[in-house]
Amino acid sequence: MKEIIKQILPFWAIECGQLLQIYPTAWEINSSYVIKIYSDKKQLERNIKISETLLNCDIPVAKTVLTTDGEKYVEYNNRYFLVSHKLPGSNISDIKDQTMAWKMGCAIAQLHTAFIKCEKELEFGDNSLLNEMKGWIRENLATDGWTLIDEKEYSKTAAMLESVYDLLPKQLIHRDVHFGNFLFFEGHLSGYIDFDLSQRNIRIFDVCYFLAGLLAQETDDAFTKLEWIENVKSVIKGYESIIHLTENEKNAIPCVMECIEILFAAYFIGKKDTKHAKDAYNVFHFIQNCESDIIKAIKISEVNV
Known part of the structure; x- marks a missing residue:
């Protein structure tokens, strides 16, 4: 892929000095640009539209670099290449x-506030x-014979979600919130990246995805229960300093x-992993074992907002 990227960079009048792979489908160029490779043209065009719309809302996202012909991307060998300015900051x-x-x-x-403002300009099912x-x-769990997650466990959790689902606010969300997709520079947010999975869904999905994802980090310094609960408290408190969650959301x-x-x-069962x-x-x-502690932490953060 390096050679292909070197061949097409002249479309942007960019000289290829240092080329560093930062994600499976993204490369950093000369510490100044990022080139991302897509196989799905519709996804690429959707992401460009999201970025342009968010920029108009003064949200820090990467700005697309136009080709010398004024095009937003280049098609080459059945792939689509997008170059954007590298945002300051790091993970x-x-x-x-x-x-x-x-x-x-x-x-x-x-980000949720910006999504609400610009959602009408973006078409999402x-x-x-x-x-x-x-x-x-x-289907995946049943095909696997319920060997990992018991059917009763699944049914109980699904029923709990169904009982409150219609009461949960829905909007456009990021859908892949983790420290790798939110950049910070000198302690301040400097940019959002990767809107490949953005969709309309329940609002609290992003918060829950991030908090659960902290526990999934493959690190030698894993969270203790107390440490994680403190993070839950801090994240919710930060979120509610801008957007107040409903009582149904907090309980869910x-x-x-x-x-x-x-x-x-x-x-992962479907992937045989x-x-x-x-x-x-x-x-x-x-x-599951932290449910009461999570609710308690949310209530405490509510008092301190």
Whole structure:
């Protein structure tokens, strides 16, 4: 791929000095640009539209670099290449930092606020975590013979989600919130990246995805229960400094996190990836055992907002 990138960079009048792969489909160029490769033209054009719309709302996202012919991307060998300016900042390395947890909560809420403002300009169909739970997720678990997650466990969690789902606010969300996609420079948010999975769904999905994802980090310095609960408190407090969650949302947070981990377990089962499926189940079980502590932490953060 390096050679192909070198061949097409003249379309942007960019000289190829240093070329560094930063993601499976993205390369950093000369510490100044990022080139991303797409196989799906519609997804590429959708992402360009999201970025342009968010920029108009003064949200820090990467700005597209036009080709010398004024085009937004280049098609080459049945792939689509997009070049954007590299945003300042980097990923957070200390995932236990409570101040950064609070700032992440703020950053998620700021993005949600912008999404609400510009959602009418973007065409997205509704996606439903509940429909996924009752659809492909259940099918994958059943096909596997319920060997990892017991059918009763699944049914109880799905029923809890269904009982409150219609009461949960829906909007456009990022859908892939983790420290790798939110950049910080000198302690301040400097940019959002990667809108490949953006969709309309329940609003708290992004918050729950981020919090559950902290437990899934493959690191030697794993969270203790107390450390993670403190992060839950900080993230919710940061989020609610900008957007107030409804009472139904607060009560549904443990259930939504559990559903997300069931989703991951079912996904990895479908990929025959037993290790990561078990990891997801372990996180699911951990969250189950923390339900009352999570609700208590949310209530405490509510008092302090």
